[in-house]
Amino acid sequence: MADSHPAQNPVTEQRRVIITNKHGEKLVGLLHEAGSKEIVVLCHGAASNKDYRIMVNLAAALEKEGISVFRFDFSGNGESEGSFEYGTYYREADDLHVVVRHFSGENRVVSAILGHSKGGDVVLLYASKYRDINIVVNVAGRCDMKRGLAERFGEDFMEKIKKDGYIDVKQGGFEFRVTEEALMDHITMDMREPCRKIDQECRVLTVHGSADDMVPLEDALEFGEIIPNHQLQIIEGGDHGFTSHQTELASVIVKFIKSALEEDKVAPKCS
Template sequence: MITVLTGPVGTLPHQVFESRKHSQPIFSDFSRKLVRISRKTLSLKMAQAAQNPTRQQKVIITNKYGNKLVGILHESGTKEIVILCHGLRSTKEDDIIINLAAALENAGVNSFRFDFTGNGESEGSFEFGHYWREVDDLHDVVQHLHRENPKVIAIIGHSKGGSVVLLYASKHHDIKTVVNLSGRYDLKAGLEERLGKDYLERIRKDRFIDVMQKFLITV
């Protein structure tokens, strides 16, 4: 099942885990419970629960490129687990990601939130774009969790992470439930919005382009 929930980047849909098209809750088969998460549920109390160190474990995974990816495992005493993927220039500590982890924890579902290469605590250099590199990161995380025995029942991505989980689903077919939260569906439009419509001409001319005074795209 692939669920795409749209909205302004940085916002959270009213019901995160319910498919609007089919009105079928993603986790309806999990312990035969209907899991619904609303804005009221994503509260400060849940964010505080997500910071409870007795229910968290830091996990370090080496990806295929030799970089160490750092993540936080939220344990709820079950084998099933959901992987949470952050957006552009964000980290596993993003409020939306933390609140999702807390909501899942409160619903009795394990979760794993991690930093992509070059973000947060993870090693490597941040590169603008490179969605397939992050797909590789996600695949390494999935494989690591499978080796540790948890059953990965869903991958959820927010903003850029939403596009990453869709690309993952197009390449790998080992996760049945994929959720895209406010991810872009037209990536070309996103580039033009950030860099200007003439970005390709500028790259050809200068061989690089400044991105927000910090990041570089090179050819």
């Protein structure tokens, strides 16, 4: 039976948390403490950080539902230690694993992981490798890593990188260098194989904007074909950052996570 009482906004506090990864680098994050034992961990995209608009707005939306949230910077990004590198998908999945273990050690439960753009790929890789999270949200992640390289780096990017050994890139006001090794690591990353290995019990939601000009909708459709337990939500008119669709994005994600958490609570336990 549904609760007949109106929902009350919980009293929340934000606490800075520092967690050391397996390379000895300090990862800096912000815990939005809403009083729940369960925590949702939010993962930013490439050349971004925990303060990206989507991360902040989703944290606020989940807080309102009484769900605690942790958003953090991967190593080499934002306030976290380490050098920024292009690629490093599995390294970031390992950063996420350290975060999950940290909260498990505090008798908390990371019940869901969410990533935007590159972070979407990271949470999917995490789910296939560690298999200890049953709720995963992929927001505008890329399935085919070879798509869109010419648009990002220029038509002659391979000639440039073969000649100079690197390409200098500007993205959202952030400048970074892509080495040939890092580029090849990106190109050879095959998301299809790990996605097929995600456990059937793991519920995966992919949210994608129909007007995303950075990662085409085709990638989201492909995830739907290969991930065992998958839902796809297309936000009409949404761009890669869901610039004019933040409220709709948050509504879709909060509804999915709350529903999945409720299912977990009523599911019979194995003896």
